[in-house]
Amino acid sequence: MRTAPLLAVLSFLLTLSLPSFGAQTSYIPEMQYLRLSADESLTLDQALADNRWQPLAERTPNFGYIQDPIWLRFDVTDPERINLLEISYPQLDSIDFYLLRNGELAQEVHTGDRYPFSERPVQHPHFLFPFTLDPASSYEIVMRVATEGAMQIPLRLWNNRSYFESASVESQLHAGYYGILITVICFNLFVFVALRESVYLLYVLSTLGYLLLVGSLNGMTYQVLWPGLPEIQNRAMLLTVPFAMIFTLLFSRSFLRLKEASPNLNHLVMFLIAINVATGIATFFVDYSTGSRLTVALAIPGCLLLTIVGPVLWWRGNPQAVFYTLAWGALTLGSAVTAANKYGLIPNNFVTAYGMQIGSALEAILLSLALAARIYHERQDKVLAQQAELTALEARRAAEL
Structure with a gap:
């Protein structure tokens, strides 16, 4: 399990060298x-x-x-x-x-x-x-x-030969990224079916949202899912952002137990969920340019809030907030870089164009580790509770004797 983040970092470093492929023939x-x-x-x-x-x-x-x-x-x-x-x-x-x-x-x-x-x-x-x-x-x-x-x-x-040699390397990196997210989705869906805990289903839907979003940004969904329907491709670009944010906020609320841990933060998260629902509905009534800017602009506050929630609960002693803070730090940084790139604030290159993809891969790995740790701690709590009950029962029997 410890090698997964290392592999993700190595993949990230490898992407930094992509522009150099075929430099003499391009x-x-x-x-x-x-x-x-x-x-x-x-x-x-x-x-x-x-x-x-x-x-x-x-x-x-x-x-x-x-x-x-x-x-x-x-x-x-x-x-x-x-x-x-x-x-x-x-x-x-x-x-x-x-x-x-x-x-x-x-x-x-x-x-x-x-x-x-x-x-x-x-x-x-x-x-x-x-x-x-x-x-x-x-x-x-x-x-x-x-x-x-x-x-x-x-x-x-x-030169076309050099291009396809270079593109094959990039395609392998994309395949690795999609493979990570699909594996995360399947694993947590299996856990949800086994345990029937809604937090795992919410995480599946959140990860699915980012998978569809990145696939739409890279043009993969258009090529694979609806190649003859350009109107669906444009609609998907507008809907995947609020879809991903809605289920990400719901997952965070459930995973961190915000309703009990911080009612004020819980109310703020619910407000942002309502905003993203309204944004998704609004995209059907505005032009693509307005809808695109609206969805990107309203996704940023949600990402920033979730980045703040983690450290706050970590400081309050929530052990699960450690993984959460690291995960959302990576995703927020990647999303902010991509958003700034779309607004023309920073130059366009592989890292700025695929910042969300890099960040979401790291986020998926870290949150999967967090959910696995959650299962472990819940089992440990049950074992300790059972041991406490047995100890109390033995004490009562000893007192009766």
Whole structure:
């Protein structure tokens, strides 16, 4: 059992090195961008002729939550090796891809998460655009991107063989993460069936919520569960956040016995549960952009509260709060990093994009240990209670004699 957190930490450290794979056959190009108003529409020729193009200061375009469409353009160098463009953010609604050869349109692709998954050039959670270049010609890629969610466009040019070699490593890490959560869900569901204690069912639903949330963020649920239903993918992105928060708050309330341990904190947790229920209902009546910002913004207070609850009860002498504090510290840090990334406050990289995934894996492991410790302590308490009863019974019999 002690090796599980160590393995999680090693997996985390391994993820830090992911961007270096295939470094010699991939690069982030120097880009120019054109930002339009939400009601402004340009054709490709009009966009190319526009005089408002500006150089992009950061390596990874991240404009936060905006409604304006963004045009990007950049030259393709090293045509003998580069033949693939990757955009590693699956939540972009619409991407218009144009490859220009010597100034003439050579290839055109339209995709995004508002299109059926089967229409993508490559069946992959990320947006991949393969192309073939002639070393004797000059090439430029122009793209128009529009989305109602966070406007971040982490793109990189690759040699396709190097990309899939690198992606296979990342896929293995994702598989390990999903495997951890699925194992945690199955184990605690089995314990719930055996013991009939609601705290285990609440933890199963909480972990399931994070599994669906991270799967939606990574594009896996769209590829595996509903590839032909883009409207469900967008709805899932809005509902999984309040779903995860509701059952996480309910689990925390039950696990820490807040009703008896701290009535004031219990009332605050119940208030946040009601807020998240209302948020989930509200997502059916607001546009995606508003719903996305609302769910992310209202998830942060719940995470912060649960991070505070653990140390408070730990200070009051609750032994189970130790594991809980460590678990929610990891999850809150990861969630805060991901939320800040979505708002464009910090640069986009593997750690900031997958902070919630890393934190939730550590949280799942630590809380599973906490629940196992809970079973052990409850059994110990029962044994001690039985021993006390036997001792008292023997004392009464001795007194009668």
